[in-house]
Amino acid sequence: MTGTETFTVLSSEDLDQVSGGLAVWEDGYGRWLYYREFSPYMGQEALNSYRDAWKYGFRAGESFKKSTMRNTKKLRQFGIFLLIILLSTYLPQTIGLYVAIILGLGADVYSLILTIGLVGICLLLIWWLKKQKMLFIFEKKSWNWSTIFYLFACYVFHQILGNFWVRYAHLINARNIHDEYFTVVLSNGQPTFLSTILSFVLPVIIGPVFEETLDRGYFMNTFFPKSKYYLDVILSGLIFGLSHLILSHRDPISLLYYSLIGFFFALVYRSTDNLRLTILCHSFFNFLNHAKPIWIFVYNYIYYRFFR
Helix, strand or coil: CCCCCEEEEEECCCCCCCCCEEEEEECCCCCCCEEEEECCCCCHHHHHHHHHHHHHHHHHHHHHHHHHHHHHHHHHHHHHHHHHHHHHHHHHHHHHHHHHHHHCCCHHHHHHHHHHHHHHHHHHHHHHHHHCCCHHHHCCCCCCCHHHHHHHHHHHHHHHHHHHHHHCHHHCCCCCCCHHHHHHHHHHCCCCHHHHHHHHHHHHHHHHHHHHHHHHHHHHHHCCCCCCCCHHHHHHHHHHHHHCCCCCCCCHHHHHHHHHHHHHHHHHHHHHCCHHHHHHHHHHHHHHHHHHHHHHHHHHHHHHHHCC
């Protein structure tokens, strides 16, 4: 304890209403006063014991108060985190389908509304991170050769999980809770070039930026950061997996599949502390799902354009 401290005993003559005496303690921080009746014959050692007991009790109370406030803040932050996940997963798709059905429009309009909704939520997330003074997560790191290693590891991991997905495809429930609405939208208008482009942009660009910013950049720096037991990695991966089951793929195989993907990206972020690299790995992982169709399209275009 620093500051000026005094500890005195006032006799009963000083205060008629107190029998015996009055012990007063002031500290230089906030001039907290502690009053207690004492016998005028109480020694200084006993008074010191009372003072120390008061100090301990006050500090314990302050510690408990700060701990309670800290826990309340964490619960509020976690609630906002879950709300953002639910809104970003459920709201854009639902609004897009309803608007397209009400207006009698097709797949292109739905894809456009879905894209605008996700971009809007992503911008709101960045604005909120700015208010939380967490934009440091986007700090640019110098490039090094380890980037190639992580991209290669991402490719290998994609191949392993791809085989796992094919092996247990018969156990996967790919039904979406909005399948009936999709049928109506498709009957209003089939996908065209616009829907095709947006179906590539969403999972390869917008999705990775949003998911990694939220699940890795925000979550892992707010809850259990650099946990000794890797709780930040485990919880981030598990929440990533669960978030993919909100609208579809509600089965154990899909939960394991998406959670493993989340664990992988969380480990990349944990080991590099580079959110941009994690976003790049996520984008590359999702791009590999489109690589084969793109290659077939390019091959056929070149073949029929120049060799037929």
